[in-house]
Amino acid sequence: MTHITVKVDGTTYEDKVEPRLLLVHYLRDRLGLTGTPVGCDTSNCGACTVDLDGTSVKSCSVLAVQADGGEVTTVQGLAPDGELTRLQRAFHEGHALQCGYCTPGMIMAARDLLRENPHPTAEEVRLGLEGNLCRCTGYQNIVRAVLAASEQEVTA
């Protein structure tokens, strides 16, 4: 067992974990932060995307011990006061989610994308979200929502 200290959504946790424990299972099973779901086992789907020290990561591909000393933000930490972020609002207003299973990862990835490229083109959004799969929306409204959140006019 390895001792880790990790700050998640503003709260600092100290835990002993097996070295093989995935970050996503640490979040879900140990901390009860089930807002971050698991969608695959090959790091293709991106449903489990969280922010680790300022970069989006697929938390199924990171060990909990790798987050030691780090700071994690999950979808549950985005709107601590209940007020949705611009991106969350854009997803809501633009019907960019149906079943909602990919949504936490999609929002965390889109957040990272907009941080790096505040005014992306639709094509850049599509490429930027390539690592996040959605089976419901056909992506059209997701792309539009990300563009809307970047305060750009949404065409088409």
Next chain:
Amino acid sequence: MTETVAREVGRARPRKEDAHLLTGQTSWTDNITASGLLHIALLRSPMAHARLTRVDVSPALERPGVVAAFSGADLADGLSSMPCVWPVTEDIVMPDHPPLAVDEVRHAGDPVAVVVARDRYAAADALEAIEVDYDPLPPVLDLESALADGSPLVHSDKGTNRCYTWPLKTGEDFDAVRARAEVSVRRRYHQQRLIPNAMEPRAVVVTPVAASGEYTLYSSTQIPHILRVLLAMVTGIPEHKLRVIAPDVGGGFGSKLQVYAEEALALAVARRLGRPVKWTESRSEGFLTTHHGRGMIQDIEIAAKSDGTLLGLKVDLLADMGAYLMLITPGIPLLGAFMYPGIYKMDAYDFTCTGVFTNRTPTDAYRGAGRPEATFAIERTMDELAAELGMDPVELRRRNWIRHEEFPYTAIAGLTYDSGNYEAATARALELFDYDKLRAEQADRNARGDTVRLGIGVSTYTEMCGLAPSRILRDLRYAAGGWEAATVRVLPTGKVEVVTGTSPHGQGHVTCWSQIAADVLGVPFEDVEVVHGDTKAAPQGMDTYGSRSLVVGGLAVHHAANKVVDKARKVAAHLLEASEQDLEFTGGVFSVKGSPEARRTLQEIAFETFSSHDLPDGMEPTINAEHVLDPDTFSYPHGTHLCAVEVDTETGQSRIRSYVSVDDVGKVINPMIVEGQVHGGLAQGIAQALFEEAVYDDEGNLLSGTMADYLVPSAADLPEFVTDRTETPATSNALGVKGVGEAGTIASTPAVVNAIVDALRPLGVQDVPMPCTPERVWRALRSAQEARS
């Protein structure tokens, strides 16, 4: 007649469902936990077909954290065969399907043993300790050779791999019609197997109360009500002691329209141990065990006059059942059987389907279920006929489709389409697509010998959905009915609860049912709560599949709400000392005609009914109402899709340049939700055309068994769609609505493949098998080239 003001219906309301999904406050089944929860892991067969000569679970019990382990024999008592509720013919072969294999495994992934442990890692670790001896048997993989004499058998006790043969012959005799035809086109198409891949993997949690014998089962399911009935039968747990909850469910597309072995096993283990248990599939496990879709070989022949007038259609289908019959496996091709003639008029129709067992994962419903396959076959063949006749494919369709003034129209397969306007949808699609301009560009590029060819694909469709009139289901030998239930309750404070038997998993029922109820009752949208997905809270239902929710379940809400108004009217008349006929009901307010100051709101009536101090003599003290609706007919949405594809003849790469869909789903409750359904449907249909396929090797191993090997398209793989609607109200229901959930998937696959073939036809290509990968396009070009030289 209740007068309603349409304030909500038709509005693009953002969804009520979103708030908790956007913030991670979700209750996916895998999120659910309980004190002392144990985790289940399943050992699965690595072989497609083998006799089990030994399963020894005892070494697993030595592993840390393991609480119990069971073989199939250990759990055989108290678990019956998994159910199939659609025996499509009297002489159908219905093999035994134990939830845990006992003496034979019949597909890679068939479960052979269960481990129960304190956490999911410990359970997974212990699987490797289980000792199993497999005695390999030859796998049955090819549909045609499976039917040949001497083929190895999937179920040796049945003596055949033929599950059933189901014929449908309507109109004139096809052979007679073909004899007088001036042209006929015969083609074979393969509907590759697809793997549904809802984003949420399947999961099940069971919490037992040993003392009372009560069980609560949470499952990632589309069908909590059907599941409860059938799990009671499979496990022997009395139905009234079993509560089934579908919490947040992350997509389904038919894959969660199922009663799965893991659900029965979780109940059996919880019963045996008296402890709560959870099983969550890994994605790769799901590839092997969550049912697959499609998997058919279609032989289709169309006979016509030289002016393009269709005379008859003959379809011979081989349908891959996989290793077992799951819930409605045999019936899936029947849902397509009535749709091969599509929107066209003809004199003869001859359909036969043969279901075949193979040593592969069982097939069952996947978005569209039978109808995408049918639409693909007819629409591809119409393009082939157009090419044969040298006719524009849109013109060929125009000459044959049912004209709008001919509705209601009884089509050749026997269904009466209530409404439609194929002319209007096609005209709008052609306009948005700029069809003539693209044709001109295509001709120009062909003339230039451009290495990147432009192809234009058209697909027109209708489909039968809104499953289903119960008597028709009886005639098709389906075991259950097709009704749906709704209850509308006005609470003492005037807030409204709508209880629905549909079980949403992304479709937006909560929002749409709120819109419907708000309009009928004249209450604010925000004041309506929708209760669903829990057999204790919403006890009666037939659940969600087959684009049925709105046209059956939503209609039931509409009717139940109207009953509430009718009851409230009696109370209002009593309180206002007026006759019911003299009351108006507008915007949630009863008023006396001619004296508008005499008024009572619905909310006031609700409270008066709650107190019951002054109700009409003999009136039951409630204005709540329920309605169980059995539809009179199916729902027939339709539309026209156009796709432009650029195909690089040097690399075989296809790129969708533009995609236009014009769908007619009748009246629309929420246009934003309808558009979203179309988008998602298009993505899945396009994915069949271009990307997805369950690939097996010669020994029956699934090669495309992970998301790394099976291409679920990403945002970067799909184009921006242009979607629009025409609106021809259904005449078969009070809201004028039609189903929408499957339409996009049904129409889009042939539009894309037609476009690819259209691009390559001048180069001698007549077909590209799906998925039309660059390699397949390139090979098709090469063989066309070789054939010509």
